Amino acid sequence: MRVLGIESSCDDTGVAIVEDGRKILGATVRSSSRIHEDFGGIVPELASREHVMAILPALHSVLTSANVPVDGVDVIAVTRGPGLLGSLLVGVTAAKALALALSRPLVGVHHLEAHLYANALVEPIIFPSVALLVSGGHTAxxxxSGHGDLRLLGETVDDAAGEALDKGARTLGLGYPGGPAIESLARTVTRCDLSLPVPRLRRPIHPFDFSFSGLKTALVDLAKNHPHQVDELAFALEAAVVQALVEKTVQAALAEKVKRIYLAGGVSANLRLRQAMTEMAGAQEISVLVPRPQDSTDNGAMVAAAGYYAWQLGGRMSLDQAPKTPFSLG
Ligand SMILES: Nc1ncnc2c1ncn2[C@@H]1O[C@H](COP(=O)(O)OP(=O)(O)OP(=O)(O)O)[C@@H](O)[C@H]1O
Ligand SMILES: [Mg+2]
Structure with a gap:
């Protein structure tokens, strides 16, 4: 079963062909992030224009590299939401056109669920488990408990973890996207005398809610007193974000009595997060699985994998259905 996955929710145009929800036959991601750099964040109008330019060349290159004729695709899967409406429309329109022209089923996928399915490209998912989704716009x-069976245990009440890193990087003059810049600078630090408070919520709505908005103010204050220690400030910011994510996730896994944690989303590419989570969960005999770093950020393969399982469960998107944003999960 070959699923063609299309992702266009934000600033990356991702297309991939995946066999049986697991094996990537061909994949490409065209990012417009460089265009947004000067603005310190994504400009929605520019992002949608770039998707329009990128979508057909991306489809072409994936079909060619996978050596699959266009009618050799069995199902078309596309990110239906959440995301930027103008960006989503490009992917959804391309997917509908293909489904109509080829008479193939169309499946609309939730973007965050697709991020979680980047793990299915490594090995079959073990249920029940706890999944931490940490991206630029979400932390949840x-x-x-099973394919299509997700229950929300907690989420951020303000900024996402990736957003905290992006805003922190901007404060430190490190550019956008901030996560990778913070990570590579923090890696150069062998000794750090600076620290930031690990964010904790006094009165969460869900037991495992997060809050990251206070970190930016704390970082600004610390940077005022230590303006020349940018590398240590980056280290301290990364440490505080990682600690908050690891503590809550391991607590949730213990409360839910599961033996497997999955990480997903762009921030899960962070090596320190991967190592700290593996160490702390390992001490409780809980194993941690992470996607390959290149599958952590937005891509078409995760959409194809999620689409494969959604299709098996009977999920379909009709041609008159529009992108959906906001779009809740679990
Ligand atoms: N190595 C890394 N370490 C830390 N953060 C990282 C790393 N690589 C990417 N990020 C962060 O991941 C985020 C982007 O991830 P992703 O592409 O999954 O988010 P998004 O698609 O923009 O948001 P969403 O999925 O919530 O709509 C950015 O905030 C970026 O700084
Ligand atoms: Mg994403």
């Missing part, structure tokens, strides 16, 4: 913990 789920109990994952």
């Amino acid at each position: 913990l789920y109990r994952w």
